Amino acid sequence: MEIHEALYTTRMMRRMRKDPIPLDVQSRILDAAIRAPNGGNTQRWHFLAVDDPATKQELAELYRECRAREYRDIAAGALGTTRHDSEAHAATMRKIKASGDHFAANFADLPLLLFVFAIDDHGGANIYPAIWSALLAARAEGVGGVITTVLRYEADTVLKLLGVPEGEGWEMTAMLAMGYPLGRWGVAANRRPVHEVSSRNRWGSPIGTTAAGPLWNFPRD
Numbered sequence: 001m002e003i004h005e006a007l008y009t010t011r012m013m014r015r016m017r018k019d020p021i022p023l024d025v026q027s028r029i030l031d032a033a034i035r036a037p038n039g040g041n042t043q044r045w046h047f048l049a050v051d052d053p054a055t056k057q058e059l060a061e062l063y064r065e066c067r068a069r070e071y072r073d074i075a076a077g078a079l080g081t082t083r084h085d086s087e088a089h090a091a092t093m094r095k096i097k098a099s100g101d102h103f104a105a106n107f108a109d110l111p112l113l114l115f116v117f118a119i120d121d122h123g124g125a126n127i128y129p130a131i132w133s134a135l136l137a138a139r140a141e142g143v144g145g146v147i148t149t150v151l152r153y154e155a156d157t158v159l160k161l162l163g164v165p166e167g168e169g170w171e172m173t174a175m176l177a178m179g180y181p182l183g184r185w186g187v188a189a190n191r192r193p194v195h196e197v198s199s200r201n202r203w204g205s206p207i208g209t210t211a212a213g214p215l216w217n218f219p220r221d
Contacts, residue, residue, distance in 0.1 A: 001140045014103035016180060017181070019179070020112075021180070029134050029137045030049075032137035035133065038127075045126065048162055049112060056109075057108045060104075113176070114178060121171070144180065152172070158172060189213065
């Protein structure tokens with residue numbers, strides 16, 4: 001796969017088929033993840049793949065409880081979510097919530113849950129490149145994925161459930177859910193253009209380039 005296709009079309013996929021992901025595919029995804037840059041090449045990360053049905057069922061119940069708590073925090077303004085008044089944004093959020101509802105309802109049937117742990121990670125600088133590499137590698141394999149941090153509300157319970165060693169400093173960064181998507185790949189077109197979100201040399205100074213839409217077009221049959 002050409003690199004720009006992966007970069008432009010890798011998006012969060014919350015609707016997935018139940019089909020298992022072959023182990024050789026999983027291996028290639030993980031092998032790409034561990035090639036990511038990390039400070040001092042310390043590789044202070046651990047990837048825990050979960051596909052056991054009983055464990056997924058326990059996690060599904062936890063996930064739904066945590067998601068309900070997150071939505072209560074959003075409604076109360078506790079998460080500091082940026083608010084937009086446009087109807088277009090409201091429509092987008094309704095779609096995201098609908099796909100999130102489907103994701104939560106079918107959590108136990110997700111083919112693969114990949115928990116990502118790190119130690120002494122300063123703002124995610126070491127682990128998030130590996131996470132994004134995993135998602136890009138999955139895209140190249142035709143596998144969809146989504147990042148979620150919802151389970152942070154019950155992080156201690158999750159660590160105990162998954163047998164994470166205590167006292168070593170491991171923290172759960174995120175969980176990636178992976179599976180073959182029900183939806184289509186495509187370029188994310190509903191993005192504010194570069195010249196609206198970028199500056200040069202000083203905040204608010206023009207970046208010096210404009211683009212009305214994506215500068216790479218997803219080839220279609």
